[in-house]
Amino acid sequence: MSHLPIAPVLVPLVAGAVMLFLPRQGLRRGLGVAAVLAQLALALALLAQVADGTTLVYALGNWPAPYGIVLVADRLAAWLLVTTALVALFALLYAVRGDDQAGPHFHPLFQWQLLGLNGAFLTGDLFNLFVFFEILLIASYALLLHGRRDPGRTRAGLHFVVINLLGSSLFLIAVGTLYGVLGTLNMADLAVKVAATPPESVGLVRAAGLLLFGVFALKAALLPLYLWLPAGYAQATAPVAALFAIMTKVGAYSILRVFVPIFGPGAGPLADLTGPWLLPLALGTLAVGSLGALAARGLRRQVAYLVVASVGSLLTGFGLGSAAGIAAGLYYLPHSTFAAAALFLLADLIAKGRGGLADRLDPGPVIPRAVTLGALFFVLAVVMAGLPPFSGFLGKVLTLKAALGHPLLPWVLGVVLLGGLCGLIALARSGSLLFYRAGPTNVPAPGPGLSALAPVAGLLMLILGLTLFAGPLTDLTSAMAGDLLAPAAQIRAVLGSEGQ
């Protein structure tokens, strides 16, 4: 048994623990960047190993599934791991310029956040998913509050913590019910057992499944459970907000992992449990996020609403339920993560150049290095709004193509296109206000240096890469969607021969 699947969990765990004993910030920074680079290399190695469709199963303590806990690395998990490591790398490169100074333990918390994220993507057990959720959440609570003293941030943090604790309670109730009825929490085993639910228990399992959907919808910021996101993300410091761009994707990933293979088309009496819910809610989320972006009074809040809208676009693809829809969503996922992270970082650079106005959308002085920042903002607005020639456009085209023939096609077309238009108008308005209607500058502050611009440019390069290699990458996401919709091979890999 290769130990590769557990390495992305162990590296941040050990790195974070070692950092606690490093006295100097410089050492912590170096170790942090090295650990993230190691995670990126591991994620790429995993992706290379599983790209042909093999499923790596790691039985912890060598207890065979379904009795022990397993980690399952397949193409989908590796894809998410690579996305996480890339976002984390650029967020960390931005943070080491000084944003990590505001609190003593930024770097260990950053690593443990990655530990939770990597674990949530790799686990093959529902209770273990809960544990990794809690790890990533408690790290995120502390990271969200990281920064200079700010009462608004504390309040947003309190809301975030309380609503997520409630979500955790619901998660446990759902997990308990599933275990009580079906006697297993291993996801592959659940996929087999849910399909064979005895008729008298169908109602209980359905209730547990929908409770789980509620919890994942909360994590993914799906309508109507998105209200914690705009305030929280707008208040977080820039590198933290950039890293949080991946957090909503954990919810989306869990929806995919649980509601396609377990409660999906093959689930017998419980087939397609969330089918009637997911697509309308995703479209609603997209609409609300776009309207919120139009109404936002601050740039960071606007970007946070665009994150909500991008969750809507992503889940629209998943909600279509077809292989093409899921593949489109999975292609859109890294794009929206990189774009949101880059915009959060750029918004911070803009806010720092505007003195007391910060990111409020009011006319202000000319920002130092306005030409460079303006050009970056222009390109990122085009990327975020999903205009050609970038990957967001390709993702939306793929989603719309997958929606052809779906009964809700007019709604999908209307909301996705109008949502893109709203996002574009919102960003164009902010851009013209920040860069054209600017008055004479009064503080000759030095502009952001190359080290501040590099992470934003790096994320932009990734989006360019997604666009240039769209062909092979969409082939890969189509294969992932195929794995999810036909899980038999993976279930065999996890459970061995006795599971069949």
Add this chain to the structure above:
Amino acid sequence: MEALISVVIGVLTALGVWLVLRERTFPVVLGLTVLSYAVNLFLFAMGRLALGQPPVIANGARGYADPLPQALVLTAIVIGFAMTAFVIVLALKARAELRDDRVDAEADGPGEPGEEQP
């Protein structure tokens, strides 16, 4: 016994939900705690209630008490304990910074007039 446990879980859950919906942070924290009691009891009961059974295995026993929910509930208790500790500290921090213990307190809450915002 099943009926008693169900009633206890139900009452605890109702109490927790009601407290979480209160306006001030202290009842909300209490509500989260009570809710986690209810959840822990529920998880524990999901292994079925059995009296006089061996924990895992014993000679001549006709059944066993399911050990898995006990492991789950132990994990849930530890996590819930840590989260409660965190949320209490956060509630105190919010009380100090916002000068108000309401969940939706404004940043410039009803502090004493003339007091300087640090």
